[in-house]
Amino acid sequence: MRFEVSKVFDAIEQRLSTDPAAARAVIDLAEVVRYVDLDGGRPASMLRLGMVIDALGRQLAEENVPVHVVVHKGLLSDADLTSNERMVARRWADDGLVEVLPNPADRVLEVADLLGLPVLSRTRFDALAGRYPWLTGQPGRLMAPLPGAGGPVLAARVGTAPAPTYADPSPVGARLLGRLWRCPDPECSSFGSMRIGRPSGQPPPTLRTGAPTCPRHDERLTDRGPRPPAEVLAVRIGGVVRQRFVVAGDQPVTVGRAPEQAGGIMLGQWLSEEARRWISRNHARFELHGTELVVQDVSTNGMGIRPGGSMDDDERITLKRQTRALGPADFVELYPGVHVGRARNWSSGGVVNPASVMAEAPTMTFRTVDR
Template identity: 35%
Template structure:
C-alpha cells in the first residue's frame, strides 16, 4: 500500500507547478484535501488533489493539464495527514511546486486575476467581487468543484454543462420515397375464401376492424422536422419538379454526398433526411492577464530570503506570481517586498500533442534550448519513446530536433536523419501548408505546428487551430489516464464501521 500511495503522489506531483506560464488553473489545496464529499473518504486526504487534476484534464480535454496549487502554512502540519502525506507535502513546498502563504484568503483569486487562469473552488467567492469585478462580469472563469458519480467535475459558474459532444440537427432535405413494388394479384376465389374464413373466426356481434392508416413518425425536439411533416402532409402544397436529366444545371452540379449516420424519418407522402454532426461546447480556458499582471510577469523578482522556494536565487522551475501587498510586489511566502532582477527572458509554453490529445506541457526560454526526440539526453528534454509505435520509433531520431528562442522568436532546428515537417498557418481556421526541413532551422509563427511523425506534433500551448482539431472525438476521453490509477482504493473509501 505504501508503494501504491507513493506512485499516485508521484503522478500527481508531475501535474503541479507554480510557473505561471505552464499552469492551467489555480486552486486552494487545503480546501480540496478537506472536501470529504468528493469521495466520502477520510477527513483529510492528499489524494484528492489528484481528483482535481483529473477533473481539469477532462474539462480541458488535456492529458497533461497542470494545476497551480496554493496552500496555507498551517496545512504543512495538519495532524489528519498520514506521515507519508506530510512528508510529501513538505517536499512539494521546499521544491516550490506548491505555493505556501500564511493564509490563503483571496490569494487564489489574486493569482487568477494577475494571470488570467481560471480559479477552481468549492466555496463561494462573491465576497471578493468588490475587488475583482470579473467574478461577476465573467463568472465562467470560476470553476466549481463538485462530486459526481464517484469522480470530481468542474462546472463553470456552478452551472451544469452538457456532454462534450452532442448531436445537433444541422440540415434537412426532402427525399423522394423509394417506389414500392406492387403486391402479386390474388385470385378472386382465394380472396373470397380468405374473407369467409376471417368472418367465421370473428365472434358474433362484431365487425371486422378497418386497418388503421400508417402514422407519421416524428423527430422529437426538432421544430424543422415538424414543419416539414406539415408541408409534406398538405395535399395542396406544390410539389417540386425534378430537374430534367439533360439540363445544364443537372450536369454541372454533382449529386450531394450522403453524410454517414444520417437519420431518415418517414412520413406518409415521402421522407426527410436529417443530417447530424457532433459539436463541442465552447469552454472557457484562459483569459488575458490584468494590466498589473502583464507588468509583473515580464520581470524577474527576487526575495530577500536567498533560499526562498518561490523567488530565491536557486529556483530552477520558472517563476510564480508575486503578491500585491498595498500595491507593492511581495513574496507570498515571506511577506517582504520583492527586488526587481531585470527582464524575464522571452519564453514560450509548448504542448506535445499525440493522436489529437495534448500530453505534456513544457517551456522553451531564451538560453535554455529543449531537445525533442526518441531518447534525448537531458533531464529537461522531451522524450517521445513512450508514445511511438515500432515504425514511428524507427523514423524518429534519438535527438530529432531542438527548440530555442532567439531575438524573441521561437526557432526549430532539425537534427534528424529524416527531416521535420512544418505546418504554416496564418490563423486558427487556416488548414495550412506543409514543407519539410532537413538539417536546417525555421522561425515558428503563432499558429504553426511541428509534425515529428504522423500524429505526433508540437504546438505553442493554446494555439491549436480549429482546422486541425475539427470535432472532439469520444475516444479522446478514453486516453485521459487518471493520475490516481495506482492509488490504493482504501484511501478513497470511507471505512465501514460495525454496528
C-alpha cells in the first residue's frame, strides 16, 4: 500500500505548478486535506488533493490539468498527516511546486485575482468579497469540491456555472507578470537565484503597501528586468486536448513520440500504432522569437501547417526540415488528427474521463460515506 500511495503522490506532483502560464486553478492544501466526506478516511489526507485535481480535470474535460497550490506552513508539521505526507509536502515546497506561507487564505485569492483563475474551496470568503468582487459577481470563479456519485464534483458557490470559469489577469497582475523578480534569500523556491524550473515561470509577487514582496519571506523583491514572453500551447489528438505546455523566450520545447530533450512533450502514449510509426521521437521544435511563435520541423517525415485553423487540404502547408512563424490561429499537424496549437484557440478539452492521478490509490481511499 505504501508503494501505491507513493505512486499517487508522484502523479499529483506532475500536476503542481506555480507557473502563471500553466496553472488552471488555485487550491489551499490545508483546507483540502480535511475534506473527510470525500473518502470517509483519516482526519487529514493529502490524497484528497488528487481527488480534487481529478474533479477539476473532469469538469474542464481535459487531461493533465495543473494547479497552483498554497500551503499553510503549519501543515508541514501537522500530526494528522503521516510522516510520509509531511515529507512529500516539504519536498514540494523545497522544489517550488507549491507556495508555503504563514497565512495562505489571502494569498489564494490574491493569486486567483492576479491571474484570473478560479479558486477551489468550500470557504465563502464573505469578508473579502468587497476586495475581490468576482467572488460574488462571476459564477464559476469560486468552486466548492463536494462529494459526488462518481467522485468529487465542483459546485459553483455563486450562480449555476457547470465548470470553473476564467478571466484575464488583473491590470496589476499583468504588470507584475511582465517582470522578473528576485528575493534577497537566494534559496527562495519562488524568487531565489537557485529556483528550480523555468526561470521565467515564477509565481506573481504579493503586494505589501503597493510594493512587490516575497510572500514566503515577506522581503521586498528587486526587479530583475522584463520577463521573457511565453505562449501556452496545447496538444490535441483526435479532437481531444491531451496536454498544455509553455513555450517561452528562455525555453523552447520539442514535441514528438518520445523526445530526448529534458522538458520535451511525449505523445507516444496517446498515438495509434500507425501514428507512432510516422511521428519521430523529436518531431517539432517550438520557439519564441520575441513575441513570434516559430516551429521547426526536425522530423523524418515532415509535418503540415493548417493556416488559420483551416482543415482544407488545399491550404495545408507542408514543412520538411523547415522553419515557419505561426499566425494567431495556425496550428501544426504532425499526423492526421495530431495537432499542436495555441491553447486559447481550443476551448474544450473533449475528454469524458481524463486520466486520474488516483489510479494507483488504495481502494480504501474511496469508502462510501453513510449519510
